Amino acid sequence: MHAVVFAYHDVGVNCLNALLSAGIQIDLVVTHQDDPNENVWFGSVAKLCADKKISFITPTANELPDLIPKLQALAPDYIFSFYYRYMIPAQILACARIAALNMHGSLLPKYRGRAPVNWAILHGESETGATLHVMEVKPDAGDIVGQAAVPIGPDETATDVFEKVTQAAVEVMEQALPSLIQGKIPRKANELEKGSYFGGRKPADGQIHWKQTAQQVHNLVRAVAPPYPGAFTNHQGKTMIVAKTSLKGPFPADLDLGAVGIQVVDNQVFGICGNRQALEILEWFPASK
Known part of the structure; x- marks a missing residue:
């Protein structure tokens, strides 16, 4: 053949x-x-x-x-x-x-x-x-x-x-x-x-929308994690690539679950999502790197 x-x-x-x-x-x-x-x-x-x-x-x-x-x-x-x-x-x-x-x-x-x-x-x-x-x-x-x-x-x-x-x-x-x-x-x-x-996906499709559920954000991070272009968010004026997240917890009691976006507690980084659930950001780095 x-x-x-x-x-x-x-x-x-x-x-x-x-x-x-x-x-x-x-x-x-x-x-x-x-x-x-x-x-x-x-x-x-x-x-x-x-x-x-x-x-x-x-x-x-x-x-x-x-x-x-x-x-x-x-x-x-x-x-x-x-x-x-x-x-x-x-x-x-x-x-x-x-x-x-x-x-x-x-x-x-x-x-x-x-x-x-x-x-x-x-x-x-x-x-x-x-x-x-x-x-x-x-x-x-x-x-x-x-x-x-x-x-x-x-x-x-x-x-x-x-x-x-x-x-x-x-x-x-x-x-x-x-x-x-x-x-x-x-x-x-x-x-x-x-x-x-x-259809195809573009790097811009990796933007995290924190009003989504924690599961949706976690899935996005997994779907485009490096070596793909990565999910990204803005923090303190910098674009950050979020490379790894966890839904497992436990999470600090003093997280404000009503304020969507990034919160840092005791040097740990968390994302608060639209369904009032948190995920932990285990790996992230500036997009410039």
């Missing part, structure tokens, strides 16, 4: 390795150049390809249509997308002889779209996972090929959960590959009406 793979991030690295372990011939990898303005804390698909002597390219989104003749000539059995960030044109998907498949970091149909792990934590979900699905023009809408779930702990950050989702993605690949190698695509309907779609 031959494949062309669009890949980036840890999921890209690990799922590529799963294909290689299964004996899939990878004719070309399409990946991204790292953004110098982004905190790149994850594995490099380009480095993996260089190490394994796999041909790879890093086109811009506008250059993707130029690949169509090349992919038509390669005529791969499969096209895979593993955390590739650009929308792949339909003409490219059509170059796959058997199917074009994408790995998504949620339990579809929930959390279609961008940043699925971050959104799941933000909404207080207790589980998420990885889903391999057939690619269509509409994002994350094709039939489900395989899924694996992972729990989300009440204090886990997006990085903690993403590590588990990456392992779940490998598990899904290992379960699906025996059928895929035989040219068989397991399919289950992706019931979009039972799910949800979310």
Whole structure:
């Protein structure tokens, strides 16, 4: 079996390795150049390809249509997308002889779209996972090929959960590959009406609104904790990144639960929220750092 793979991030690295372990011939990898303005804390698909002597390219989104003749000539059995960030044109998907498949970091149909792990934590979900699905023009809408779930702990950050989702993605690949190698695509309907779609998140979306509940603020902090851009608030004229919080208490008796915002008691920092509950700020630092 031959494949062309669009890949980036840890999921890209690990799922590529799963294909290689299964004996899939990878004719070309399409990946991204790292953004110098982004905190790149994850594995490099380009480095993996260089190490394994796999041909790879890093086109811009506008250059993707130029690949169509090349992919038509390669005529791969499969096209895979593993955390590739650009929308792949339909003409490219059509170059796959058997199917074009994408790995998504949620339990579809929930959390279609961008940043699925971050959104799941933000909404207080207790589980998420990885889903391999057939690619269509509409994002994350094709039939489900395989899924694996992972729990989300009440204090886990997006990085903690993403590590588990990456392992779940490998598990899904290992379960699906025996059928895929035989040219068989397991399919289950992706019931979009039972799910949800979310767009990308910007650093500005990390602003803490203390009128929200303590649980909502805690979830935001977990969802965007470093190495993501971080939740932030203003304190004494400085923008502070709030990196870690706790709801567990006990909390000082002299906290004023009627005054939302930051309160410091005995060198401990607390946030008072709109539901008259406190959370402790365990780690914070100036945004300038």
